[in-house]
Amino acid sequence: MVKKSITFQLTTGVIIIVLVSMLVMGLIFIQMFRQYAFENREETMLTRGRSIAEMVNVSASGGHMWGMGGLMHNLDILAEAKIWIIDEEGNPTLMSGMGHGMGIGRGHMSNMNNSQPLPPEAEQVIADVISGAEAVSESFSSIYQEATLTVGVPVKDQSGQITGAVLLHAPVAGLSPMLNRATTILVLSLLGALLLAIALGLGFSRHFTRPLKTMNRAALAMAEGNYDVQTGLEREDEIGQLGQSLDHLAHRLDDTINQLFQEKSKLNDIIASMAEGLVAFDIDLEPQSRNFALSQIMYNGLPYPNEILVQHLQELRLEIDLRRIMEQKKSSTIMKDWMGKKLKFILSPISNNLGAVTGCVALVQDISESERLEQLRRDFVANVSHEFRTPLTVIRGSLEALVDGTIEEDQEKLRYLSRMLAETRCLERLVGDLLDLSRLQSGKITMNIEEIHLPTLLADVLKSLQTLAKKKDIQMLYQGEKDLPTIPGDYDRLRQMLVIFLDNAIKYSPPHTKVTVEAKDLNDQTLTVIIKDQGPGIAPEQLPYIWDRFYKGEKSRKGGGTGLGLAIAKHLIDLHHGQVAVESIPEKSTRIEIKLPQKTCFNSIGFLPLQKDKSPYLSLSCR
Secondary structure, three states: OOOOOHHHHHHHHHHHHHHHHHHHHHHHHHHHHHHHHHHHHHHHHHHHHHHHHHHHHHHHHHOOOEOHHHHHHHHHHHHOOEEEEEEOOOOEEEEOOOOOOOEOOHHHHOOOOOOOOOOHHHHHHHHHHHOOOOEEEEEEEOOOOEEEEEEEEEEEOOOOOEEEEEEEEEEHHHHHHHHHHHHHHHHHHHHHHHHHHHHHHHHHHHHHHHHHHHHHHHHHHHHOOOOOOOOOOOOOOHHHHHHHHHHHHHHHHHHHHHHHHHHHHHHHHHHHOOOOEEEEEEOOOOEEEEOHHHHHHHOOOOOOOHHHHHHHHHHHOOHHHHHHHHHHOOOEEEEEEEOOEEEEEEEEEEEOOOOOEEEEEEEEEEOHHHHHHHHHHHHHHHHHHHHHHHHHHHHHHHHHHHHHOOOOOHHHHHHHHHHHHHHHHHHHHHHHHHHHHHHHHHOOOOOOEEEEOHHHHHHHHHHHOHHHHHHOOOEEEEOOOOOOOOEEEEHHHHHHHHHHHHHHHHHHOOOOOEEEEEEEEOOOOEEEEEEEEOOOOOOHHHHHHOOOOOOOOHHHHOOOOOOOHHHHHHHHHHHOOOEEEEEEEOOOEEEEEEEEEOOOEEEOOOEOOOOOOOOOOOOEEEO
């Protein structure tokens, strides 16, 4: 535990840093001191060698070399080194401490040779000195049997000609005591610094960790719910800033928790405002909470008493499904019929952070509308199949009769052929309606834009439908204004739209009634067309669906058709940026009001489609 504490780690780090730093500095110091000692010794020996070289030169020029032998011992002591005197041929003539040589004249120096061979470590030094340069060498001497520092100085006469050399040999071991003393001082200093580093490191570590312990106690207090705790640190460094931040955290934590409770309340509000019903159960399947939408879907009243909710859930027999999803820990979806509605239940288990199931939740959706639309789609398939099957059956039966030869008379054959032609046209109309609706929905229909005089267009439509109206003795009247401004649009598409409305008015109106058409300008930048019949009308609950594809009300089913006409008409009105409204009084009349704008933006192919997912065509212009 001690090894994991910050105090131990900081103290150990300080000691290691001091120790490594002192070792590096000591090694550098020892190396520099050794280098300085050797350089100082070399310079001293060179100075003394130069002095001895002058003495040798004077003695040789005066003919006193015979006295040099007695002087060599004293020079050896003064120079603190062994002295060799070399002649100009590189041969030693005098060597201190070896018992060689005597004082002779210069003329006789060259004849005096040492009886022993020249050591190999001195050959390079002598060669450098004889060439006129001072030389320094550090090597093991085979003569003195120890490591020596050797310096060589040339001996020159008055004319500067080299007449010999002086070599001084000093043992390197003479420097070792001084280096040993320096090493001892370094080790003692290192031990002292290490003890001081331990003491200072412990003090610094405790001073550093004391506020950390204070902050730790404050954090533990906050974890227990005490948000009034303060560290009380007034330092200006990073630790003080951390303590102040912890104090600020304690001050703000209470506000944050309050905000969390507020967010929880907002979440409850969101759940309460959901369009889907939501009810949560505990592990015993007792309802714990529900939202407002649940009562609207299942009860149609507020408040939704808990005992009534339990009763409804028992009637729906959800208990088995709820227990199953809690046992399997998997969500499930089931369908239930309830009070004339189609309800979809999405059941999901509720688990805690350990994975244990603590309850379940049921999401309730009213899918009656989507089921109705799905039924409409199924009805469409059935209607289209029936519409295709009937003319195909007639055509097939007529063809079989003609092929078998059952019909032999020309008049009868003509009647069968006419019937086949009529059924083929019926099929062609049905396919054309389907194609028109598909093109309108895809926004790819071609538009031929021109200025249209609405009264002329209405007169053309009324004239074309007069024959159909006379068959039922229905009177068609135009009561609109004749002097109306033109509107931009596609003549054929507008004519198709008006034909659909008027054809329905004639088809479903009883005989001996009338259909009125009115066109007027209400000074609101639109022209209004009103079509009114005296037919059976449309039930109020069916009005929202008359524009759906393939929708056929009960009364319209008796008159045939595929339910595509009004859907096509609505798309044509939208394509011209118009509006349409329907008012109907059952068993009395139906009134259709169409508004077409007098100025509309369109493109070179057609008007801008109203679908948000369709992109505009080419460049825009307005009329």
